[in-house]
Amino acid sequence: MKLSELQAPFSRHKIISYARGHITAVEKNKDLQQVRGNLYKGKNDGDHNGQVTCRLYVFYEDLSIGMDIGSIYYPDEKNVDEIISRVYPALLEGPRAFIEALDQAVAAEQRVTNAEIALARYIAPDKVPTYIAARQRHIDLSEERRAAERAKRDAEDAAYCEKHNAETQSTIDAALATIRSGGTLKNDDITFYHSRYDCRAYRIINHLARQYGVEFPLKVQGWINKRLLQVTVHNGKMTQYRYTGGKSNTFMDYMDQLLAAICQRESNGGAA
Numbered sequence: 001m002k003l004s005e006l007q008a009p010f011s012r013h014k015i016i017s018y019a020r021g022h023i024t025a026v027e028k029n030k031d032l033q034q035v036r037g038n039l040y041k042g043k044n045d046g047d048h049n050g051q052v053t054c055r056l057y058v059f060y061e062d063l064s065i066g067m068d069i070g071s072i073y074y075p076d077e078k079n080v081d082e083i084i085s086r087v088y089p090a091l092l093e094g095p096r097a098f099i100e101a102l103d104q105a106v107a108a109e110q111r112v113t114n115a116e117i118a119l120a121r122y123i124a125p126d127k128v129p130t131y132i133a134a135r136q137r138h139i140d141l142s143e144e145r146r147a148a149e150r151a152k153r154d155a156e157d158a159a160y161c162e163k164h165n166a167e168t169q170s171t172i173d174a175a176l177a178t179i180r181s182g183g184t185l186k187n188d189d190i191t192f193y194h195s196r197y198d199c200r201a202y203r204i205i206n207h208l209a210r211q212y213g214v215e216f217p218l219k220v221q222g223w224i225n226k227r228l229l230q231v232t233v234h235n236g237k238m239t240q241y242r243y244t245g246g247k248s249n250t251f252m253d254y255m256d257q258l259l260a261a262i263c264q265r266e267s268n269g270g271a272a
Contacts, residue, residue, distance in 0.1 A: 003041060003054075003083065004076035008034040010043065015057050015066040016118045025118040032057055032066070035080055038092050040066065044075060052076070056083070058091045058098075060122075067091075067119045095123040103127075106134040109141065161193040168192060172211075175204055179233050179262055187228045203228070205258070212261040216254050223248040231255065236263045 010031040019026045032040040035056075042055040054075040059066030069091060072078060084092065090101035102120060105112055112135040121128055168190045178185045190207055193199045202210075205224050209216045216224070228251070229242040238255050 001080045002076065003035065003078050003080060006033055006035065006041075006080075013040075013059055013066055014064060015059065015068055016115050017068040018115060023114065025114040027118075030055075030057070032059060034059075036084060038094060039084060039087060041075065056087070058087075060095050063095060063122045065119065065122045067115055099124050099127070102131065106131065109134070109138060111135075111138050157196045160196050164191065164193050164199075171204065172207070175208065176262065179236075179259060180266060182234045184230055184232045186230045187224065205231070205255070208262070209254075209258050212258060212265065214254065214258045214261050216258075217250070220248060220251055220254055223251060233259065236260070 010033045012029055013032045014027055015030050015032070016025055017028050017030075018024065030042055032042060034040050038058045038060060040057040040059045042057065044052055044054045047053050052074050053071050055071050056069050057066045058069055069087065072083065088101070090097040099120065102112065102116060112131050114135070117128060117131045117135065120131055171188070171190050175185050185204070187203050187205050189201045190204050191199050191201045203225050205228060206216065206221050209221075223243075227243040227245050227248070229244065231241040232239050236259055238252065238259060241251070241255070
């Protein structure tokens with residue numbers, strides 16, 4: 001049988017649900033239709049996407065109280081047996097089975113919800129303090145696990161950044177060694193990591209200019225980013241350079257300024 005074929009009338013019942021924010025359990029009066037046994041459904045409604053939904057409930061007639069247990073989409077297309085198979089059996093078996101299942105959850109340090117605690121007040125009020133304490137203990141343990149996971153991720157991220165930034169620094173040191181002793185310096189990208197997912201990449205020539213306080217015009221920086229492939233240095237001077245596309249008429253002047261600044265710093269014995 002499909003839910004759309006149910007013949008039971010809707011009637012008003014008190015159920016436990018959640019206030020806005022889905023933390024505080026509250027009691028509401030809802031129109032419910034019996035599906036089978038302790039399983040009930042609410043009236044069809046639409047969500048913000050226009051999809052048809054309805055809420056499902058367990059309702060214990062002897063106690064005149066029920067609890068919201070979730071929603072389903074396109075309920076009229078669903079088969080009753082299919083819906084029942086999705087519901088935790090202890091909820092459908094009745095109040096005693098519900099409490100036994102709650103006790104098992106507490107023993108296993110599993111999550112206990114505010115709605116379940118509110119329903120337990122009608123069935124086993126003497127156990128409610130135990131359930132409240134268990135809920136808080138689960139929250140505390142979950143936060144401890146999350147904190148440990150965050151600390152682990154932070155440590156892994158820090159190690160990742162340290163490793164890659166050390167590689168970047170090695171590339172810079174090698175570039176400076178090439179400038180000091182002479183040779184060909186490729187205008188490769190270097191990357192600095194502030195976190196695993198926050199990094200900045202620069203062409204090494206532009207980075208050295210910033211590091212040594214030599215101001216390259218934006219146009220020259222752009223040309224270096226897009227066109228410059230490598231420079232050859234001998235005795236602190238650039239002897240040639242390779243590029244693609246159009247030539248820059250001012251790059252050589254600024255590159256000479258950079259090489260002079262690096263050599264001056266080196267001759268003064270200062271670190272960059």
